[in-house]
Amino acid sequence: MDLGTLLQITIAAIFINNFVLSRFLGLCPYFGVSKQVDSAIGMGLSVIFVMTIAATVTWPIYYFVLKPLGIDFLQTIVFILVIASLVQLVEMVIQKVSPSLYESLGIYLPLITTNCAILGVTVLNISESYNFIESVVNAFASGVGFTLVLILMSGIRVKLEDTPLPEYMKGLPLAFFVGAVMALAFMGFSGFKI
Amino acid sequence: MNKEMLNNILKFSLVLVIVGMVAGGSLSFVYLKTKSKIEEQQKKEELAAKNVIFKDKGYVFKKIKKEGIEYEEVYKNGKLEGYLFKAYGPGYSSVIVTLVGVDTNFNIKGIVILSQAETPGLGARIKEVKSDKYIFNFWKKKSENTKPWFEEQFEGLNALSLKLIKGGKEYKDLDDKAKEKLKKKNEITALSGATISSNAVLSSIKAKADSLYKILKK
Amino acid sequence: MAKIKELIKDGIWNKNPVLVQAIGLCPTLAVTTSLKNGFYMGVASTFVLVGSNVIISIIKSFIPAKVRIPVYITVIASFVTLVQLFVSAYLPELNKTLGIFIPLIVVNCIILGRAEAFASKNGVFDSLIDGVSMGIGFTLALMIMAGIREFLGANKLFDLLVIPGFEPAAAMILPVGGFLTMGVLIAIMNYINMKKR
Numbered sequence: 001m002d003l004g005t006l007l008q009i010t011i012a013a014i015f016i017n018n019f020v021l022s023r024f025l026g027l028c029p030y031f032g033v034s035k036q037v038d039s040a041i042g043m044g045l046s047v048i049f050v051m052t053i054a055a056t057v058t059w060p061i062y063y064f065v066l067k068p069l070g071i072d073f074l075q076t077i078v079f080i081l082v083i084a085s086l087v088q089l090v091e092m093v094i095q096k097v098s099p100s101l102y103e104s105l106g107i108y109l110p111l112i113t114t115n116c117a118i119l120g121v122t123v124l125n126i127s128e129s130y131n132f133i134e135s136v137v138n139a140f141a142s143g144v145g146f147t148l149v150l151i152l153m154s155g156i157r158v159k160l161e162d163t164p165l166p167e168y169m170k171g172l173p174l175a176f177f178v179g180a181v182m183a184l185a186f187m188g189f190s191g192f193k194i
Numbered sequence: 195m196n197k198e199m200l201n202n203i204l205k206f207s208l209v210l211v212i213v214g215m216v217a218g219g220s221l222s223f224v225y226l227k228t229k230s231k232i233e234e235q236q237k238k239e240e241l242a243a244k245n246v247i248f249k250d251k252g253y254v255f256k257k258i259k260k261e262g263i264e265y266e267e268v269y270k271n272g273k274l275e276g277y278l279f280k281a282y283g284p285g286y287s288s289v290i291v292t293l294v295g296v297d298t299n300f301n302i303k304g305i306v307i308l309s310q311a312e313t314p315g316l317g318a319r320i321k322e323v324k325s326d327k328y329i330f331n332f333w334k335k336k337s338e339n340t341k342p343w344f345e346e347q348f349e350g351l352n353a354l355s356l357k358l359i360k361g362g363k364e365y366k367d368l369d370d371k372a373k374e375k376l377k378k379k380n381e382i383t384a385l386s387g388a389t390i391s392s393n394a395v396l397s398s399i400k401a402k403a404d405s406l407y408k409i410l411k412k
Numbered sequence: 413m414a415k416i417k418e419l420i421k422d423g424i425w426n427k428n429p430v431l432v433q434a435i436g437l438c439p440t441l442a443v444t445t446s447l448k449n450g451f452y453m454g455v456a457s458t459f460v461l462v463g464s465n466v467i468i469s470i471i472k473s474f475i476p477a478k479v480r481i482p483v484y485i486t487v488i489a490s491f492v493t494l495v496q497l498f499v500s501a502y503l504p505e506l507n508k509t510l511g512i513f514i515p516l517i518v519v520n521c522i523i524l525g526r527a528e529a530f531a532s533k534n535g536v537f538d539s540l541i542d543g544v545s546m547g548i549g550f551t552l553a554l555m556i557m558a559g560i561r562e563f564l565g566a567n568k569l570f571d572l573l574v575i576p577g578f579e580p581a582a583a584m585i586l587p588v589g590g591f592l593t594m595g596v597l598i599a600i601m602n603y604i605n606m607k608k609r
Contacts, residue, residue, distance in 0.1 A: 017287050022313075022587055024442035028435065028521055073225050073497060074218060076515040077489035084482055113481075116438050116519035123515050128289075168602035172434055176595030183587040190286070190390075206479045213483050217490040224497055231501040239504060309508065314445035315565055315585030329572040387582065 006137050009130075013141035015189040019117050020149045021182055026117030030150060031175050033108070040154035044147025046108045048140065050090060051121050054083050055139030058122040059132050079122050084113045117146055149182060239308070240293070244278065246341070247295035247304035261409050263402075268295070276303060279406060283398030285310065285391045286317045294399050300353045300407060305345050307395065317391030320344045324366045344385065344392070347373075351380050353403035356396050360384045416541050423545025429522045430553035431601045436522040439513050440554055441590040447570045450558030452506055453513065454551025456495050458544070461523050463491040465543035468531040484527045485518070492517045522550060553597075560593050561585055 019025045026047070033043045058079050066072045091109045095102045112118060121142050125135040156178050165174065244255065254269045255278060265279040276297040283290045288311035295303040312318045321342045343366040348356075357380060365373065365383045376383065384392035427433060430440050436457075443453040464487050475483050496514050500507045507514075517523065526546055531539040562568050565584030567575060583589050 022287075024438050024587065024590070025516070027437040027441065031434065031437070071222070073493060074221060076493050076496065076518055077217065077221070077486060080485055080489050080518050081482060084485055113485075116516050119519050120516060168599050168606055173595045173599035173602065176591050176598065180588050180591035180595065183591055184583075187586070187588070202476075202478075206476055209474070209476060209479055210482060210486075213486050217486050221490055221493050221497075224494060228497045228501040232497070235501060235504045311508075313586065315582045325571070325573060327572050328576065329569055329574050 006134065009134055009138050010141040013138050014145035014148065015186065018145045018149060018186055019120070019142050020146055021179070021186045023120070025120040026115050026146055029111065029115055030146075030153060030179070031172065033111075034150055034154040034157055034175070037151065037154045037158060039108075040150045041147075042104050043108045043111075044143075044150045046112060047115065047117065047146055048143030050083075050087060050109075050112050051118055051139045051143040051146075052136060053090065054086055054118050054122055055125055055135045057086060058082055059125060059135045062126055075123070075126065076119075080119055083118050083122070087113050117142070149186075152182065153178065243293045243306035243308060244295075246306050247278070247293065248275075263405060263409060265406055274298060277406065279402055280308070281395075281398035281402040283394035283396075285312050285394040286388070287312055290320070290391065290394050290398070292395055292399060294353065294402070296353050296403065300403055302348050302351050302353050302399075305348045305395075305399065307342070307345060310391075312388070312391045317385070317388040319385050319388065320391055320395060322366075344395075347376070347382055348399075350377055351382070353399055354407060355380055356400050357381045358384050358389075358393055358396050360389050361386075415538070419538065419541045420545040420548075423542065423547075423549040424552065425549070427546075428549045428553060428601075429525075429546055430550060431597060433525075434598065435525060436520045436550060437594070438516065439520060440557060441587070441594060443510060443513055444554055444558035444561055444590065444593075445585045446562045446566070446568070447555060447558045449509055450554040451551065452503075453510060454547070454554045456499070456510075456514065457517055457520060457523070457550055458547025459495060460488060460491040460517050461526060461547045461550075462540060462543035463494075464488045464523055464527055465531040465539040466536060468527045469534060469536045469539035472532050480532065481524075481528075484524060484532075488523050488527070489518050522546065557590075557593055557597065560597075561589050565589055 013019075017023055020027065020030045029043055029047070033039050061078065061082065062072065062075065066075060066078065087109055091102075094109075121139045125138060128138075130138055153175075157175060160174060160178070244253075248268060250270075252270055253275070256267045256269065258265055258267055263279075265277050267274060268276045268278055276295060278293065278295045281292045281294055283292070288309075290310040290312070291308045293306045293308050295305070297303060307320055310318065310320060312320065322344065323340060324343050343364075347365045359376075359381050362383060363372075364386060365376070368376070368383075382392070382396055423429075425432075429436050439453055439457070443449045464484070467487050468484055471483075471487075492515060495517070499510070499514060526542060530542045534542070559569060561584045563574060563580075565580050565582055565586075567573055567578045567580040581589075584593070
């Protein structure tokens with residue numbers, strides 16, 4: 001296994017092609033769940049978890065089932081169903097195994113099915129023709145990148161909560177401007193080359 | 195209770211299976227209808243690219259695979275005129291695929307970037323066409339060149355010793371004299387703000403040309 | 413008739429999916445780098461929205477409540493795959509630029525949202541109208557965004573140059589510009605609605 005490639009994929013997924021700030025995936029939770037740091041961490045961890053499992057499951061399905069049967073045009077439909085049932089399964093397992101973890105992550109899991117970042121990462125893994133290990137690493141790193149900006153965002157929003165602003169600027173518009181500044185900051189990573 | 199649950203599970207799975215089958219069935223039908231069209235579309239695209247590179251009619255292409263490298267020999271009237279190959283360069287956010295045509299001395303006849311998904315506004319400008327069509331005179335049909343200027347500047351240069359210059363003016367903004375000068379020095383101007391994408395195209399062409407050259411020399 | 417009017421008004425203005433409800437943001441920001449992309453994305457999403465709304469309102473009474481979400485997703489994903497097949501067969505250029513965002517129409521929250529909130533409770537005709545008007549609202553929002561960004565970022569509208577000699581700020585086409593434009597638009601929308609009250 002080429003460790004260099006894996007490192008490159010990791011850095012690219014976290015900083016350069018950050019899911020939220022450069023690929024525009026997973027924006028709904030980015031704006032919806034970033035009002036408090038705690039919930040941002042909870043959401044972030046669940047996304048990392050589900051993303052990694054989703055990539056682990058969808059890659060073999062694509063290469064061992066869909067491709068050999070010549071039905072790879074059903075990719076979207078199969079992937080989203082796999083993700084939906086996976087989320088349900090993960091929810092049930094966590095509930096049984098660790099009720100305390102369930103309490104902190106439970107409310108975020110149903111939201112994840114419609115988080116486009118999850119489907120996005122599985123589709124990207126196929127279209128970039130990553131191998132199995134690369135796919136899993138890419139999914140995990142993308143999740144980490146997502147969590148990173150989500151936590152940063154929530155920290156900034158908490159600080160900005162009490163700023164005196166015109167009423168129509170509060171909430172979403174402000175969040176978008178913060179997002180713009182963050183996107184600008186992350187562009188600085190584009191020079192990274194390993 | 196248990197029987198009810200079992201019944202429910204059966205019912206749910208039945209509904210899901212039926213929905214899945216109807217969906218899968220109807221999609222397969224549409225897929226079979228559009229399949230040939232999709233393949234035809236891809237072939238058409240490559241053919242169009244070939245015609246851009248080798249402009250005149252009467253060229254014959256012969257696919258060859260040698261020492262793991264795939265390329266095509268290009269003949270006209272039975273005489274070997276050059277080679278055609280695809281170069282794959284990892285760009286900023288995608289793999290840039292370029293179709294390259296060279297003559298037997300590896301002077302570039304032309305290139306066409308077949309696929310890329312670089313950042314819009316930066317790297318994606320490798321496909322930018324210099325346009326002088328304004329919104330207030332769009333109905334005027336101008337004899338506008340439709341070839342992206344980034345591709346155009348490769349024409350006539352030697353594939354084996356391409357050089358990239360960064361930070362200066364872009365090729366599209368240069369006058370004819372400066373263009374001539376670049377051509378003599380075998381240099382390509384980078385897109386401003388997108389050195390990685392520009393370099394990906396250039397070095398992938400250079401690398402592929404290099405290995406092809408070595409194989410052919412043997 | 414009054415109800416239809418109401419539905420259309422809701423979709424385009426009062427409950428505009430992007431500008432008021434702030435859902436479906438991912439495609440809104442990602443594809444609005446040019447008017448052409450924004451327009452086609454809007455049309456593709458509208459097609460999926462109308463199709464899934466109609467089908468779901470027809471089959472709603474046969475579907476047990478507990479499995480409704482997977483069924484909705486299957487229906488939506490089928491329409492998306494249809495779009496994918498058609499686009500790659502007949503509009504290859506578009507396929508290249510919209511690329512990964514076509515399969516992601518599946519997870520556009522607008523579509524599942526309308527299925528759950530509207531089509532599962534209303535008749536076929538109303539759902540059809542709802543789908544069309546929400547789709548138009550979405551497309552309009554996309555085109556406004558795309559228009560602003562393409563003009564400021566490339567001095568172009570629908571690939572045609574606009575003002576001779578105007579030096580565009582490429583940043584507007586980059587992610588930064590997307591976030592900025594969206595923030596400004598939502599703020600304006602808020603301002604107008606507050607003035608009204």
